Amino acid sequence: MFWHQETETLARPALEALQLKRLQETLRRLERVPFYRGKFSETGLQPDQIKSAADMPRLPFTTAADLRENYPDKLLAVSREEVLRLHTSSGTTGKPKALFFSRRDVDNAAELIARALCMTGVTRRDVFQNMMSYGLFTGGLVMHYGAEKVGCMVIPAGPGTSERQLLLMQDFRTTVIHILPSYALYFADFLEKKGVDPRKSLALRKAFVGAEPHTEETRRNIEAALGIDVYNSYGLTEMNGPGVAFECEGKCGMHVWEDNFVLEIINPATGEPVEDGKTGELVLTSINREAMPLLRYRTRDLTSIIPGPCACGRTHRRIHRITGRSDDMLIVRGVNIFPQQIERVLMAMPQIGRNYVIQLEGLDDMTVKVELSPAAFDGEVGHLTELQNQVAEKLRAELWIRPKVDLVASGSLPVAEGKAKRVIDKRSL
Amino acid sequence: MNTVKLVAVFAENRPGQTARITETLARASINIRCITVASSGAFGVMKLLVNDPDLACQALKREGFAATLMDVIAVEMSDKPGALHTVADCLAAHDINLANTSGFAANNRAILVIEVQDPAQAGGILKEHGFHILTQQEALTV
Numbered sequence: 001m002f003w004h005q006e007t008e009t010l011a012r013p014a015l016e017a018l019q020l021k022r023l024q025e026t027l028r029r030l031e032r033v034p035f036y037r038g039k040f041s042e043t044g045l046q047p048d049q050i051k052s053a054a055d056m057p058r059l060p061f062t063t064a065a066d067l068r069e070n071y072p073d074k075l076l077a078v079s080r081e082e083v084l085r086l087h088t089s090s091g092t093t094g095k096p097k098a099l100f101f102s103r104r105d106v107d108n109a110a111e112l113i114a115r116a117l118c119m120t121g122v123t124r125r126d127v128f129q130n131m132m133s134y135g136l137f138t139g140g141l142v143m144h145y146g147a148e149k150v151g152c153m154v155i156p157a158g159p160g161t162s163e164r165q166l167l168l169m170q171d172f173r174t175t176v177i178h179i180l181p182s183y184a185l186y187f188a189d190f191l192e193k194k195g196v197d198p199r200k201s202l203a204l205r206k207a208f209v210g211a212e213p214h215t216e217e218t219r220r221n222i223e224a225a226l227g228i229d230v231y232n233s234y235g236l237t238e239m240n241g242p243g244v245a246f247e248c249e250g251k252c253g254m255h256v257w258e259d260n261f262v263l264e265i266i267n268p269a270t271g272e273p274v275e276d277g278k279t280g281e282l283v284l285t286s287i288n289r290e291a292m293p294l295l296r297y298r299t300r301d302l303t304s305i306i307p308g309p310c311a312c313g314r315t316h317r318r319i320h321r322i323t324g325r326s327d328d329m330l331i332v333r334g335v336n337i338f339p340q341q342i343e344r345v346l347m348a349m350p351q352i353g354r355n356y357v358i359q360l361e362g363l364d365d366m367t368v369k370v371e372l373s374p375a376a377f378d379g380e381v382g383h384l385t386e387l388q389n390q391v392a393e394k395l396r397a398e399l400w401i402r403p404k405v406d407l408v409a410s411g412s413l414p415v416a417e418g419k420a421k422r423v424i425d426k427r428s429l
Numbered sequence: 430m431n432t433v434k435l436v437a438v439f440a441e442n443r444p445g446q447t448a449r450i451t452e453t454l455a456r457a458s459i460n461i462r463c464i465t466v467a468s469s470g471a472f473g474v475m476k477l478l479v480n481d482p483d484l485a486c487q488a489l490k491r492e493g494f495a496a497t498l499m500d501v502i503a504v505e506m507s508d509k510p511g512a513l514h515t516v517a518d519c520l521a522a523h524d525i526n527l528a529n530t531s532g533f534a535a536n537n538r539a540i541l542v543i544e545v546q547d548p549a550q551a552g553g554i555l556k557e558h559g560f561h562i563l564t565q566q567e568a569l570t571v
Contacts, residue, residue: 193493372439372472377495379437380528381467381474406471408441411493 003118003150004111007259008314015315018259020052022287027059029077029293035070036060036295056264057273061283061296067097067238076100078291088136089237096136099237100291106145108288109240112257113146116246119255119312120206120231122176124151127203129174131165131183132211134158138241139211143178146243152176159183162190173203178242181214181222185354186415188225199227208233210242213301213322213340217347219251221354232321238297239284245319253306253318260288263317264296265305268326276307281326282319300326330423333364335401339422342368345394351376351387355413358403361426366403368395371410430552431562432500433542434482438475439495442468450475450494457488462569463542465531476529478542480569501544502552503563508539516541519558525551538571 002008010018027047030036039060040046050059067075076083084103088096101109122128128147134140134156147154157168159180165187168174179187184207191198198204204226209219210233219230234254235242244261245254256263262285265274274280282299302325306318324338331337339358346352346368353371360366370391372384388405396402414421440446447466454461454477463478479485482498489496506512513532520527520543528544540563545551552562563571 193491372495374490374493374495377437377439377497379435379474379476379497379499381469384439384472384474385469408472409439409446409493410495412441 001118001121003115010315012315015258019262026287026293033075033077035075059296061298062294063298068095071095072098075292078102083291087138087237102290105289105291109142109243110145110149112243113143114149117150119248122150126152126175127172128152128176129155129157129168131157131159131177131179138237142241162187169202175203176206178208180212181209181218182212184222204228215340215344215347236299238294239286248312250311253320255314255316255318258316262287276305279304302326332366333401337399341398345398346370353410357413358422359424367406368403369406369408371413372407374410430549431564432548433503433565433568435499435501436477436479436482436485437497437499438489440475441472453488453492454485457484459485463533500548501542502548503568504541504555505561505563506539506541508534508537523554535571540571
């Protein structure tokens, strides 16, 4: 199903021409922003010198640090009266990053969500329960407006108690949810403990998960536990929030709406482009925003472009699920480790629960805490120590260092309400 | 063959974990007759002989504990020196390995609770040698 078939299936040359036109408009808009004007005059670059996507590397990058330094409103490209809404990012350190929306930006962000929902078969007959945090976080309101645009009945549930979420799902026959993947796993456990079979007593059929990197195994686990289809999505506050890229029904990579964003993958160390199919840092330019477009924004998310067309007919290219952030890589005993590698190992072991914590302490000691699945318990201490060793061995094979593994009780590890806090670093290095 | 059901429950090795288990059992009005804890580093397994093992296991599972029921054999011995040796010797003679073992003596009776791979086989052998194997009911009323 298409929300806007013509745009979504635009032939590549026409799509690239549209991108160029919008990029040039954006560059002219950015000349009003002192930060960008300074960058352009440094390089002597004129907007009309950018003739194709191949000229992108001539443009300057924008980084998270630039957004913080220009906080609160020094990157605003329109007058204050034209701003309709403010969102900020879930900054973990120091100042947040602020992003402004004009009326057209609010509407356009909803349009991109509507495309995404529609392509997986969501219609106005659906009941959409948004279980993401409302407020400054874009996952609440931006998604909400998109689902309303489709015509769904939207329940702005927000995150929070699972009892209340279940009640809403039962009483209003929720069919679609938007949820953090870690919370979806927790919620599935909650239903199991309550003795609620979602296939029988709920009307759920789809979930959109995002805002946290997660693995294919996690998706399958959520699908199996809730009996629904789960679609991955990608977005970031700096680029409207959710709605940058979503999966179609094929579930094989996320289509980036290239009429709104110029997509590049670069080597994070050198800034040079990498070829399609190779993993690198995703760099995005918002070319259809009024209030605060950003040029070549370094997302720090690692992914790759999936070469070739998609069976769904959309011409907008796809990216792989995010495999990590260039800044959440851990270095333990000289080895580079991404939390997603650990997740992949754990998710493939049914004796282990879905939640985990990586704890780093002392001089470089790594402990991975994993939850024992109640079904795997047979009362034998020996089997439990064997299981611990088995997990440690599988992690060693993946990571090249052998962590200590602690088996803990199911449900005892904290489930973060926002982005899951998986890593606790208390090292005295 | 008479066997006795124990409730086994997984517990992390940190303060307050036993209290969470005993609170759950107290609420379910479970009477505990015997308890052992085997710990291994970060975690341990608690095994309980209780008046209603099915109810106790359900109550623990409902609270999110990993709990299961295990079949073990309870052998009565005379409460005097060398009694335990006669049981151990008998099992050794039949090449039966004792996994976890515990025992208690009360009211001039001595009971040995043993986990073996095949409770029916071990119980049969002990019975042939004249030992009394307790039923669940007998084990609870010692």
